[in-house]
Amino acid sequence: MNRFGEEQDPLFRRINSSISFDWRLAEFDVEQSKAHARALAKLGVLDDAELGEVTEGLDRVAGELEGGRFEFADDDEDVHMAIERRLTELIGPLGGKLHTARSRNDQVATDLALLVRSHSARAIVLLETLLGTLVDLAERHRDWPAPAYTHLQRAQPVYLGHHLLAYFWMFQRDARRFFRAAEATMEMPAGSGALAGLNWDLDREAIAADLGFERPTSNSLDAVSNRDFALDYLSAASICAMHLSRLGAEIVLWSSQEFGFCQLPDSFASGSSIMPQKKNPDAAELLRGKAPRVAASLASLIGTMHALPLAYSKDLQEDKEPLFDAIDSLELCLAAAAGMLDGIGFNRDRLADAAADEMLAATDLADALVQEGVPFREAHGLVGGLVRSALESGKSLSELSGAELDGVPENARSSMSRALEAGRTIESKVSAGGTAASRVGEQLEQARASLTELTGAIPRDS
Numbered sequence: 001m002n003r004f005g006e007e008q009d010p011l012f013r014r015i016n017s018s019i020s021f022d023w024r025l026a027e028f029d030v031e032q033s034k035a036h037a038r039a040l041a042k043l044g045v046l047d048d049a050e051l052g053e054v055t056e057g058l059d060r061v062a063g064e065l066e067g068g069r070f071e072f073a074d075d076d077e078d079v080h081m082a083i084e085r086r087l088t089e090l091i092g093p094l095g096g097k098l099h100t101a102r103s104r105n106d107q108v109a110t111d112l113a114l115l116v117r118s119h120s121a122r123a124i125v126l127l128e129t130l131l132g133t134l135v136d137l138a139e140r141h142r143d144w145p146a147p148a149y150t151h152l153q154r155a156q157p158v159y160l161g162h163h164l165l166a167y168f169w170m171f172q173r174d175a176r177r178f179f180r181a182a183e184a185t186m187e188m189p190a191g192s193g194a195l196a197g198l199n200w201d202l203d204r205e206a207i208a209a210d211l212g213f214e215r216p217t218s219n220s221l222d223a224v225s226n227r228d229f230a231l232d233y234l235s236a237a238s239i240c241a242m243h244l245s246r247l248g249a250e251i252v253l254w255s256s257q258e259f260g261f262c263q264l265p266d267s268f269a270s271g272s273s274i275m276p277q278k279k280n281p282d283a284a285e286l287l288r289g290k291a292p293r294v295a296a297s298l299a300s301l302i303g304t305m306h307a308l309p310l311a312y313s314k315d316l317q318e319d320k321e322p323l324f325d326a327i328d329s330l331e332l333c334l335a336a337a338a339g340m341l342d343g344i345g346f347n348r349d350r351l352a353d354a355a356a357d358e359m360l361a362a363t364d365l366a367d368a369l370v371q372e373g374v375p376f377r378e379a380h381g382l383v384g385g386l387v388r389s390a391l392e393s394g395k396s397l398s399e400l401s402g403a404e405l406d407g408v409p410e411n412a413r414s415s416m417s418r419a420l421e422a423g424r425t426i427e428s429k430v431s432a433g434g435t436a437a438s439r440v441g442e443q444l445e446q447a448r449a450s451l452t453e454l455t456g457a458i459p460r461d462s
């Protein structure tokens with residue numbers, strides 16, 4: 001007997017069911033159920049023998065799940081019901097006692113928090129590898145001159161190591177964001193019931209300790225409808241995927257014949273089905289291509305949650321697919337980015353030629369004039385005139401002479417020609433965080449220290 005006089009319509013089942021995707025919560029659901037059973041035993045709802053049987057049954061379910069032997073049934077609406085159904089098949093009606101003092105509403109929120117915590121940790125470990133690869137690459141290319149751009153126009157030269165370290169800092173901030181996402185999963189919803197709490201004084205502190213939470217949540221309504229930790233993960237993931245897309249986009253440009261600054265390992269490139277000469281940077285393109293999909297998952301979950309009245313509504317079941325998709329995309333992209341960078345080669349001569357373009361020293365010429373007392377704005381105009389004469393006459397800046405230098409104060413000319421000497425521009429960027437070799441050296445030390453700190457903060461399973 002139950003409340004319903006009719007079978008569920010197959011269409012209703014299809015729209016209502018989440019088993020096709022929420023099976024990914026299974027390991028967390030079993031873990032949670034074991035902790036819940038221990039708390040039920042403390043309440044006297046299960047006696048010692050029953051606790052033993054339930055625990056053993058759950059272990060068998062876990063074994064079947066792990067071994068791929070778990071058979072999902074057609075009317076398993078979701079992972080929680082599938083596990084309870086199987087447990088009851090294995091241990092009989094006792095399995096039905098497990099759902100005392102809980103609801104799928106607090107159960108699913110708890111599973112999801114555990115999953116988000118686990119994947120936040122995974123993202124941090126993947127970032128750690130990527131950061132290590134970047135800092136090693138930067139070390140090896142610390143003194144290779146390279147052009148740097150604004151508006152994708154050559155602007156000023158930097159050392160390649162400096163350029164690579166720019167990505168280090170982006171990903172270092174991402175790692176911090178994933179620590180914060182993990183932190184947001186530390187309050188445990190379990191024990192909130194369907195929405196109002198339970199008729200039992202379940203030892204929530206003990207369940208929380210069992211499952212690695214810091215504390216139980218303080219408000220049952222909030223607990224069953226909160227998905228902020230998933231939003232925190234998705235927001236960290238969106239920003240990280242955006243950083244990966246910038247890296248990918250730059251590699252696409254740099255590996256083109258037009259730039260010719262780098263080449264990808266053959267193992268991270270594909271050919272064309274028609275043009276035999278092609279070597280395509282697909283992985284780099286996909287770092288770019290997958291980023292909006294991760295950001296869309298964040299938008300999707302915000303969309304699901306906005307305007308939802310308290311507490312649980314079935315809309316919340318839509319939290320999972322975008323989250324899982326973002327997790328899979330991000331983890332793949334992080335691993336692929338590290339693999340691709342591991343085998344990347346840079347073309348020293350091409351980079352150096354582009355960096356040696358005298359035009360990139362134009363700011364330094366203006367600064368040389370400033371040293372001789374010319375106000376910067378005026379110096380900027382004077383050098384702009386020199387650039388124009390050079391472009392018109394097809395000469396380089398250092399080749400300008402005679403009337404072409406009209407207006408340039410005599411006393412500034414020698415410091416201006418010094419500014420045009422090879423390598424001067426890069427080494428003149430001496431401010432902290434700048435590209436002068438000594439500053440890049442400092443930065444490498446900061447990066448290594450930051451990576452060591454990150455490594456030390458990663459929780460390792462015993």
Ligand code: ARG
Nearest residue numbers: 018078104105108312316317
């Ligand atoms: N499959 C559901 C979900 O993912 C579990 C919670 C169901 N709760 C309910 N009141 N029907 O949200």
